Amino acid sequence: MSGRFGGWAACGLGVLLTAQPLNRLAAQHVIVGPQIAFGDYREVSSDLHYRGAGGGLKATLEWKKLSADFVVSKVKYKPTSTGTATAEFDASEIEVRLRYYITGPVSGELGFINRKADPEFEAQSVGAITAGAQMAYLLGPGVRMALRGGLLFGAKYSGGGTTSALGALQLGLGVTVDALRGRVRVTGDYGFQRFSRKTDDGSGALPAPIQQSLGRVGFAIVF
């Protein structure tokens, strides 16, 4: 299942890039940079509680009213001392967001998310289509902040289970600060996901929610 979303990501990226004529590539902005990621992961109950840190990469492509974020991160989650979990795992996440400016501060977003857990059985791998909106505001010269919110549709889990149409949501908060006359941007992103997953082993539906808070701080170079 996760392989399917990975294929979509590669496909979407390829289509987006090849759809642009070469003469227009010069007019668009490409912002790429590494990030430090740190997160909090919970599954099923408060006993399965992990915290961890890792690294990531974020690329943003801006062209006229369109923009796209490509975010990859890998966080090594370790069980907290208060929980019952014993094994750590790596969460590799790919997130793609296509954004179209609508009006004022509002843009519409469409994308997908794919998170893979390694070892596979220590946590749920998950993939979903994302749809939502972003409100962006220029705080001052070179300082922008954005608030995102949306739904996660069609979520698929490696361990099975289902989520209702409105049962998976995400929130996000981001800030970028221009430095070195706009050639470099300091970036900070926060993302929260909540999957109200339910499983049924024959004895009836049981709640098995998944929740992740992920913060990323880094910098990016503007081309």
Next chain:
Amino acid sequence: MHRSTPSIPWLVALALALPLVAQAQTIQNATLRRAQQAFDNLDYRQVLTVAHASLRERLTGFERARAYELLGFTYAGMDSILKAVDAFKQVVLIEPERDLDPNRTSPKALSAFQVALTQILVVRQLRVDSVNFIGGQGAVGIRYTVTQPSRVVTRVTGGSGTSGSMRIDSTVANGQVNLRWPARLPSGDPVPAGNYNVVVEATVGQNSFSTSQPIRITHGVVDTVAHLTSLPGYTYLPETEVPPKSWRPMGLALVYSGIALAGTSALSRGELGSASMREGGLIGGGIVVAGFIMTLKKPAPQPARGNILYNSLLREQIARRNTEIAQENTRRRQQVALSVVPLPRVGGGR
């Protein structure tokens, strides 16, 4: 028949006036000088005898006119008006431009002179105004006086573009006539530069008289209008303005961060326990700090829509005016500035 004696004051006035009139040219003929002397001595019989004698001698045009003038004044002083009129007619025929000074001439002599003018056909006081104008937008003023009702034809001769002669007016007139000549050829083009003669011919029955005034026409370039870089009284306004400091960045940073954290808290209730605020708190705190700094910083200049619109209108207005000026200059470059100057006359009319 009673013959009135000339009054002494008028004779004195005449005697005082005549030397002044004769100052312009000197009299060479001795007989005429004797006549002048006799007139100065108020010896009218002697004046008549000697003046008539001088007319039988060889005299210049001026001297001949002077001799008849002495006879005219003398006959007027002796109340022989008809003879005075005849004498003055001869004066005018010889020198049509001759005039008497009303302040220094007796009324009898003046009236005799005026009667003489009405009895002969002459064109006098032909004047052409000195004028500058753009070809097709002005005219040359021409004035003359014709002494009898007659057919008067005004022509311009000479130059290179008039084919010898160009009629500019034909009318039946008496007294002063004012004309306006646009200085254009029949084709509408300006008269070429050069020296011309304005000829006025008056005809009544078998009598005719003509006089002329030489003029010089020169061509010049019409000045063009300079393009505008600004409109008087209107200046460009700055297209950006620095807004006043406000707490809006800080407020928005708090609102956005608050929504994100409150949303996280609201969504994470349930089996998984309270949410972790570490990640959101760190990013949200960074945004609040950035908002606070932006609140303290001088705001970035913002586009002033009103001023931009005003400047745009001003630029459009100047561009429109410059387009009109360019069209006007194109027209002006095809125009000719005419300068008409009257030249000194060589001779009188005939």
